[in-house]
Ligand SMILES: Cc1ncc(C[n+]2csc(CCOP(=O)(O)OP(=O)(O)O)c2C)c(N)n1
């Protein structure tokens with residue numbers, strides 16, 4: 393078990409060595425985001441901005457216009473939402489090379505409560521032209537996606553989490569931007585999931601297997617651009633779709649897939665996610681169960697389609 | 699009451715608040731002790747001496763408002779509300795637990811006595827300013843107090859509000875800046891210098907009073923002086939010690955957002971109990 397945010401710290405060390413033009417910014421959360429690792433090894437390329445996220449985003453934009461690749465850290469709520477307009481108008485509008493790798497996404501933030509959790513960030517980031525959205529499922533995928541993002545021109549949002557989560561991949565995992573990953577073949581139902589729900593979808597497939605239902609489990613780590621071809625190929629076979637994400641059912645992965653399928657392959661879609669509600673305080677596990685982000689709920693949703 | 703009696707009472711109260719803060723956070727296993735302890739004397743003075751409020755009537759229209767803009771100091775707010783009678787002390791031990799009214803950051807819809815939900819730095823300060831403005835519109839004589847952090851002053855929103863409050867001559871607004879010198883990534887002076895603080899607030903049109911935030915006489919005098927200032931808001935810059943009252947937490951950056959373990963909790967509670 394390891395948190396996806398730890399992948400940020402480790403990826404930055406490798407990026408720092410490989411690219412001279414990487415600059416890392418943080419807003420008084422360097423220990424939480426693990427950018428502290430980069431700060432210690434490359435102090436001259438680390439910029440502490442203090443508690444001023446809006447300033448940080450436009451600073452990064454300015455630095456990026458001078459030929460550098462900027463990585464910005466904070467909590468998702470502050471990076472994507474307090475500084476939203478800076479991200480939209482300055483970074484995204486001009487397609488500047490600024491990466492957002494904030495941590496503490498979703499409700500698995502836990503005890504800090506609603507003000508520090510996010511249920512709507514994927515929807516918001518996905519709606520901005522030029523922005524790319526990646527939601528890693530484990531530490532290795534996070535680390536590799538962040539390393540890869542240096543090669544992607546323009547803004548990228550990589551959504552990282554607070555708690556330690558189980559491994560799905562290994563040390564030699566290679567990330568392929570914009571391509572779905574089929575983790576399990578099946579012909580009865582396609583389960584598209586992202587982030588920490590990927591592991592839970594795999595668990596759901598074992599529940600379903602016992603009942604004779606063959607689920608195809610697909611990790612949609614890149615929510616934008618969406619791998620339309622890959623998704624349609626699976627749905628053409630199963631014709632039944634469940635989506636699962638640690639995010640509101642409005643506008644996230646479930647929204648993206650529903651948009652695609654309603655135009656290109658109309659079929660029934662069940663969205664597992666948070667039902668248009670804010671989070672609250674509690675342990676990460678209690679909250680995941682309370683908001684229905686469980687293998688059982690995914691399996692139940694799949695069965696309801698059969 | 700004589701001043702001496704008042705300060706004696708406040709000392710007892712703040713001791714109780716510190717005790718409860720440590721116990722709450724210790725039992726919760728997470729939370730922010732440092733910035734709760736640093737402001738305990740200020741908050742005790744407000745709730746148990748200066749504020750016009752009634753625990754039986756938390757929505758009383760004419761009450762003074764006290765906003766915690768540095769919402770992570772929620773344990774301090776909760777300890778004060780419980781001690782003032784807003785809810786039973788038993789509730790304190792549910793801090794940060796699922797279904798508790800005591801959320802990780804204050805929630806006005808879950809707990810009477812919380813004036814505005816907070817947690818994202820900067821917001822509460824602006825909202826407090828809004829409450830002061832509403833008081834002017836309604837010709838009410840309540841006052842609005844708002845606690846902000848020194849790190850919090852790095853947010854641009856603080857200075858937008860600073861400009862607004864003096865522009866609208868909000869002399870019913872009194873800020874208290876918990877100048878403990880530390881934030882998460884280290885000392886404020888290293889992370890992002892906020893000094894000269896007094897000159898900044900003065901330049902934005904505020905009356906500034908600088909005090910030792912652990913000296914009850916100075917806290918009381920400052921609050922009383924602020925009440926007499928007309929035509930502009932007041933900022934009390936209170937020099938404090940982060941983690942004040944627990945030897946191994948004082949001025950320790952790490953105890954910003956780290957709970958004491960079992961052993962540390964016992965030791966801290968003992969220290970507080972035995973302090974005079
Ligand atoms: C907008 C925003 N950015 C970041 C945070 C995370 N955070 C919580 S407390 C804190 C440091 C606050 O320092 P300070 O204002 O000095 O508070 P104190 O020392 O009194 O605890 C930070 C960065 C936040 N709550 N809100």
Ligand SMILES: [Mg+2]
Nearest residue numbers: 848849878880
């Ligand atoms: Mg401070």
